[in-house]
Amino acid sequence: MALTIRDVARAAGVSTATVSRALRGLENVDPDTRARIVRIAEELRFSISPSASRLASGRAGSIAIVTPFIGGWYFTEVFAGLESGLQPYDVDLLLHATGMPGVTAHPVRAHERIRRRVDGVVVMGMPLEMTESEGLFDLDVPVVLLGVQAPGVPSVCIDDRGGAVDAVEHLVDRGFERIGLISGRPLPTMFVPENDRLDGYLDVLHKHGLPTDEALREPGEFDVRGGELAMDRLLSLRPRPTAVFSMSDEMAYGALRAMNRRGVVPGREVAIIGFDGHDLADTFDLSTVAQPVRELGRVAANLLMERIAGVSASPLGTDSVVLATQLYARRSTGC
């Protein structure tokens, strides 16, 4: 019932091979012939059958984004960035959530789920070990890491250490000396970015000879509630920190709330700075180190598509793109 390439071929008085070539913009087709075929295809409202095309060509026509979880601001932004980066290519974006090991462990390994159906994979915010255990390197397709860096694997990420340095230097600039930290998981973790941010934080403190008590570091689970509890604990310390660097904006929101509840004015008695550049940071006057998350997705998409195209081409280097972060100083740090 649906039209096939044969119908077009017949209508144009050419062979199916020529139609196929013409429609895909391959070389060695007479411009006139191509124009005619394209016109006829449009008149007939014909469009190629992806499954047939994929079967015949051996390409999956899809790539997958593998992430520990769906939801949250970061995920959405990455996803939107990927989607926009994929526009120029005729490729579908598939999604696979693994769940976090030990928390929401997913019964199916990513490997099994996406095997044979993708030409490449973007792995988002997963430690290398997890990427391995999910079998993503055994898929025989290119892999691009997003938000993480690892030797020998192409990746796109930010300078986590540098971003943390900026954040903490900012606090020092503003005259704060007793600087606390809200991390994600308890440190050290399997997540490289967290460790990098910790390093940045510590480096600045050392550089300025400021206190680095471990008591000043509290995990906040990367969510609002966790941030609130972490800040509660920090505010109960004596002496309490006069400033706090939160590894995410969402935790910082929780921290802001804890401060409000106690009548502590952000930026005066206690300063706080987040990390991410979340949508609402501006709304809530939260200073933050913004990372270009959409851009991360976009670049990852391009990097991956390049590698897919270049499988047979010259041996590509192990590209590793590092994007810059940007500091936004707002009222929560007294600006």
Added chain:
Amino acid sequence: MALTIRDVARAAGVSTATVSRALRGLENVDPDTRARIVRIAEELRFSISPSASRLASGRAGSIAIVTPFIGGWYFTEVFAGLESGLQPYDVDLLLHATGMPGVTAHPVRAHERIRRRVDGVVVMGMPLEMTESEGLFDLDVPVVLLGVQAPGVPSVCIDDRGGAVDAVEHLVDRGFERIGLISGRPLPTMFVPENDRLDGYLDVLHKHGLPTDEALREPGEFDVRGGELAMDRLLSLRPRPTAVFSMSDEMAYGALRAMNRRGVVPGREVAIIGFDGHDLADTFDLSTVAQPVRELGRVAANLLMERIAGVSASPLGTDSVVLATQLYARRSTGC
């Protein structure tokens, strides 16, 4: 190089047809035979080629979610809900963003993009006219509307009018009388849910004989910044409203900010209630009418898959699922 069903057939000493039947769990396969085939397939680490399967069976093996935009809390929750609702089915979820007409108009109609590659479509938060103009009804596949109701099309949505009634009744209960409104677009709009919420708002005011000045209604563009501006305008009125119903939580955040800037304490001088049940509503003490967004996605997925399966079955009714909203009273309304 990759295994085919033939390799499995050979290894099991049966025909490819039997392997196909066994692996798909069809009837009329001897339990022993099936077990043997499944075991061998696993040993061989064989998995079916989706493109071959799709081509041969004529099924696309995918459904699409069509949305005006990617991003924001609502979108992400719906997406996560769909994904989880789709788990039991072996179906890929494709995404197509149309852009808003006149704002971010997308050059490609959804119709062209997803034609021949989906077995069904979930249309999210789009007015019926837009769904039509995108050609989604000409795709010859089932369509399920999400967040909108329309005669003759299956849909899953909430009771927008009822939710608005709850919100405004709550304000009245708390003793507020001069009640303003922050809508999305300027009213009336092409979006049915907004109009429904407006109706609910007006109904309650009428019922209690409260003022319904049009001056009390301001559009807030459904984003934080718009909400802030809208609230600014409302707070400049004399007499100013003593309470405001915002059609989304994100706009309400903006409104909260406007109040903070002017030193107006939420819930005391001026109350505000949002709509959505956004993640951060609790954090910022915002009263709200929560809608089960993930559930919306999940139900839509099931509804759609049912219809896809039932195309040939008995003529399904035009199911239209309406999910309940829930009021959360917090400090922003003086609780």
Added chain:
DNA sequence: GGTCCGCATGACAGCGGTTACATTCGCTCG
């Protein structure tokens, strides 16, 4: 003028499954 070359095109064998239809075989039943 004949040979060779390269471009435009055609013919056709797959790609890896699914499924309609045919076949086999052990039983039930008249």
Added chain:
DNA sequence: CGAGCGAATGTAACCGCTGTCATGCGGACC
């Protein structure tokens, strides 16, 4: 005891494209 039946399995024709190889043809070249 043979017809008839249903469950289990096999056979083979597609599904709609792509890619390889073959073919035709006009022009450059010697």
